[in-house]
Amino acid sequence: MSVQKVKDSSDLDAKVPAHLRRTSITGLTVTSDPSHRCVKARVVHKGPMISCAQKDGIEMLKAEIREKDLPQSTTEHTSINVIFFGTLAKDFSQSVRQGDVVLLADFTIKKSPSFLRDKLHPCQLEMDGNDAFVYVCSSAAPSQGPSCSEAKYTYVPLNNLKHKTVVNVYGVVTFFKQPFPSKGSDYCSTLKITDQSDVKVSCNIFSKKLEDHPVIFRVGDIIRLHRFKTGIFNDSMTLLNTYGWSAVTFDGIIDSPVTPRATSKSFYFGESDRNTVQKLRQWASSQSLISNEPTVSLSSVSPGMYFDFTCQLLAKAVMDSRCILLKVWDGTKCEHPLLNIAVASDALVGESTAAKDRMNLTANVLVYDNHMEAAQDLKPGTFLRFYNLRSLLQRAPDQQADQAEHLSFHLHGGSTYGRGLRSLPAESPDLQSLKSVLENHVDLDEYDEVNDGTLLEIWYTPPEAVVLPNDEEPDEADTGHSYTVRTCEHNTQQLTLARVKRSTPPLSCHVRARVKKYHPQQLYQCLKLFCSKCKTMKDVPDDGAVAKVFRESARENRPCDVQWAATSSVRSREAGRNISMHISRDMVGQSTHMHLIFVEGTTLDEICVLSRNYENLVPVRSENGRMALMDLTAPFLFSRDKRYYGCKQCSLNTFENHVFAGMETYDGQTVAEALGVQLMQYRLLIQFELDDGTDTLEALLWENAEKFFHVSAVDASGSQDLQDKIQTIIDTIKPPQSSLEERPWLDLCLSVYTVKDNDSNNKVCYQITDSEIREE
Numbered sequence: 001m002s003v004q005k006v007k008d009s010s011d012l013d014a015k016v017p018a019h020l021r022r023t024s025i026t027g028l029t030v031t032s033d034p035s036h037r038c039v040k041a042r043v044v045h046k047g048p049m050i051s052c053a054q055k056d057g058i059e060m061l062k063a064e065i066r067e068k069d070l071p072q073s074t075t076e077h078t079s080i081n082v083i084f085f086g087t088l089a090k091d092f093s094q095s096v097r098q099g100d101v102v103l104l105a106d107f108t109i110k111k112s113p114s115f116l117r118d119k120l121h122p123c124q125l126e127m128d129g130n131d132a133f134v135y136v137c138s139s140a141a142p143s144q145g146p147s148c149s150e151a152k153y154t155y156v157p158l159n160n161l162k163h164k165t166v167v168n169v170y171g172v173v174t175f176f177k178q179p180f181p182s183k184g185s186d187y188c189s190t191l192k193i194t195d196q197s198d199v200k201v202s203c204n205i206f207s208k209k210l211e212d213h214p215v216i217f218r219v220g221d222i223i224r225l226h227r228f229k230t231g232i233f234n235d236s237m238t239l240l241n242t243y244g245w246s247a248v249t250f251d252g253i254i255d256s257p258v259t260p261r262a263t264s265k266s267f268y269f270g271e272s273d274r275n276t277v278q279k280l281r282q283w284a285s286s287q288s289l290i291s292n293e294p295t296v297s298l299s300s301v302s303p304g305m306y307f308d309f310t311c312q313l314l315a316k317a318v319m320d321s322r323c324i325l326l327k328v329w330d331g332t333k334c335e336h337p338l339l340n341i342a343v344a345s346d347a348l349v350g351e352s353t354a355a356k357d358r359m360n361l362t363a364n365v366l367v368y369d370n371h372m373e374a375a376q377d378l379k380p381g382t383f384l385r386f387y388n389l390r391s392l393l394q395r396a397p398d399q400q401a402d403q404a405e406h407l408s409f410h411l412h413g414g415s416t417y418g419r420g421l422r423s424l425p426a427e428s429p430d431l432q433s434l435k436s437v438l439e440n441h442v443d444l445d446e447y448d449e450v451n452d453g454t455l456l457e458i459w460y461t462p463p464e465a466v467v468l469p470n471d472e473e474p475d476e477a478d479t480g481h482s483y484t485v486r487t488c489e490h491n492t493q494q495l496t497l498a499r500v501k502r503s504t505p506p507l508s509c510h511v512r513a514r515v516k517k518y519h520p521q522q523l524y525q526c527l528k529l530f531c532s533k534c535k536t537m538k539d540v541p542d543d544g545a546v547a548k549v550f551r552e553s554a555r556e557n558r559p560c561d562v563q564w565a566a567t568s569s570v571r572s573r574e575a576g577r578n579i580s581m582h583i584s585r586d587m588v589g590q591s592t593h594m595h596l597i598f599v600e601g602t603t604l605d606e607i608c609v610l611s612r613n614y615e616n617l618v619p620v621r622s623e624n625g626r627m628a629l630m631d632l633t634a635p636f637l638f639s640r641d642k643r644y645y646g647c648k649q650c651s652l653n654t655f656e657n658h659v660f661a662g663m664e665t666y667d668g669q670t671v672a673e674a675l676g677v678q679l680m681q682y683r684l685l686i687q688f689e690l691d692d693g694t695d696t697l698e699a700l701l702w703e704n705a706e707k708f709f710h711v712s713a714v715d716a717s718g719s720q721d722l723q724d725k726i727q728t729i730i731d732t733i734k735p736p737q738s739s740l741e742e743r744p745w746l747d748l749c750l751s752v753y754t755v756k757d758n759d760s761n762n763k764v765c766y767q768i769t770d771s772e773i774r775e776e
């Protein structure tokens with residue numbers, strides 16, 4: 001038995017054979033006995049026919065049915081997948097449409113393999129064999145097709161979305177990006193929607209075909225999404241298109257016709273949809289989600305703006321492999337002289353714009369990189385809208401400084417802040433005023449043949465020279481290899497340096513930039529001493545200053561006389577100077593590397609020689625026979641290659657004999673504590689001037705420096721190899737004699753904060769945090 005049709009839903013019940021009992025979908029379990037049971041439900045999704053490889057290529061079809069008489073919100077698992085096999089699949093495909101009500105009997109119940117993903121139902125029904133039967137009650141006259149069926153979709157308010165469910169939603173678009181190529185062969189649309197619940201939900205749509213993507217013209221448009229899967233991404237609910245998805249959009253302007261924009265041929269659209277759209281329009285206008293002036297006219301454009309621009313294409317020309325010129329107008333006159341870019345007449349597609357150029361009506365828009373694909377398909381006469389277009393004042397390369405700059409327009413690569421362009425259908429409601437303005441200029445065309453001196457004013461400027469580096473997004477901003485990786489878990493968008501500079505601290509943000517300069521140039525100078533107590537930072541003293549302290553300390557010719565120590569002295573080569581070494585008596589007899597040796601009367605060179613053989617040397621001086629520490633300009637401890645310094649302000653210099661007894665290991669910290677010295681830590685400090693093409697800023701690498709280089713500062717202080725490693729890294733991110741373009745991009749996490757300067761004014765600082773060199 002195959003699929004049989006009935007006229008009315010009540011006929012279905014009459015068709016139920018006496019021995020069958022109706023079962024609710026919700027109540028089905030894998031252990032339910034399917035015999036003598038049937039389900040009645042509405043087909044909410046019907047998949048295509050496919051051939052099943054596991055079953056010798058037998059045809060199969062998957063459909064989703066939903067319990068008919070239960071309100072969907074009250075229970076879980078009211079929908080279930082049904083798999084039809086063989087001729088039943090074929091009959092079902094031909095006879096049943098989405099929205100139809102069906103009665104199914106003699107199914108088998110299996111565990112649903114897709115339950116973890118679709119959360120529909122733990123079971124699925126399989127219909128195979130001769131006994132299975134399907135009665136169908138068509139929900140509409142067959143001739144009207146599925147698009148007109150009265151399928152009732154349930155729409156979930158955005159504040160009621162549950163993780164990992166497949167839903168239908170309505171929303172007002174608050175942000176969108178035109179589809180852009182994603183990884184793989186798909187295009188991706190990104191948008192954010194909201195509804196009366198005021199919850200904003202992000203939505204990603206991946207589809208190979210550009211024409212399948214939602215047709216969104218502007219913020220405030222209303223969108224209906226069917227079969228989108230919910231998921232948590234970065235702690236917030238996100239929608240992703242899933243199998244059988246569709247998207248339909250509507251204009252958001254109140255009182256404009258509710259005309260669905262859809263690319264799919266079959267979609268359902270009925271009175272309830274009309275109502276939903278109207279209600280969302282009302283709500284959106286009360287929330288000021290739509291501005292009355294959706295785009296800026298040419299007459300109100302000022303330099304340095306990012307804006308949406310609605311206009312008509314007059315002519316276009318390909319400039320080179322990554323730039324196309326669009327000559328457009330909106331019938332309004334720009335207040336600033338407009339840049340005109342000369343193009344060979346055979347390269348120009350479309351009408352001559354000479355007359356409009358003279359009246360300052362033609363905007364020359366340079367469209368780059370990923371937007372070229374959309375621009376290439378545009379025909380002159382098309383209405384279009386640019387999103388996040390940039391206006392810039394520019395001066396020709398040979399122009400005098402006192403001449404007026406001209407306004408140019410750039411649509412750079414990338415999709416930051418929704419940057420893009422798209423054509424608009426001529427009947428769009430918000431084009432009507434533009435069209436009437438354009439009609440006022442019909443007479444202009446008559447003058448187009450006039451050829452006077454205006455051409456001389458045109459700049460024969462290649463687009464490269466026109467592009468100013470200031471305040472534009474870098475082309476590689478979104479992609480490409482970076483020499484650094486971020487290690488943070490911030491959920492923050494990547495910003496251009498120009499935007500970072502406009503932001504209000506405090507703030508953590510992510511940037512992608514190159515190193516323009518760094519400071520200090522001499523890398524050993526990036527090694528600093530830092531007192532964590534008083535926050536003093538100073539350079540590591542050079543050997544000259546340290547040697548001087550040693551010489552002065554050695555002048556005292558009365559050696560220390562300390563009861564707690566065993567002392568041995570030798571006469572130095574210099575007349576009248578003795579070198580003494582004191583060890584605590586407790587330590588006598590221990591192996592020498594365990595000793596903490598107090599050295600008196602040496603020069604810097606001599607103690608350096610001694611430190612090759614003795615692990616821990618504390619230089620001391622005699623103060624009228626009493627042992628005292630040297631001036632803290634000098635290290636208070638020499639430990640093999642490393643020298644440890646104390647803070648002059650915070651050290652107490654209170655060392656006494658008994659403290660050393662029982663010390664088992666010596667390191668900078670334990671010795672410092674024993675001596676009453678506040679240890680200064682080694683730190684790395686480098687200032688980078690970063691550049692991403694939009695702006696530059698000076699960022700400190702300080703607290704995160706050791707992680708950044710994978711080098712410990714204290715180890716680097718005593719190791720030429722480690723200092724060389726830092727130098728190598730610096731030479732990689734800013735190779736000597738390289739141009740900025742040759743340097744690698746760095747992905748960085750920046751902390752933006754303020755500090756008070758000497759005049760207690762707030763100064764904004766940028767520090768590189770949570771970023772490190774990628775170790776290949």
Ligand SMILES: [Zn+2]
Pocket residue numbers: 531532533534535536647648649650651678
């Ligand atoms: Zn200090």
Ligand SMILES: [Zn+2]
Pocket residue numbers: 486488489490508509510749750770
């Ligand atoms: Zn971060």
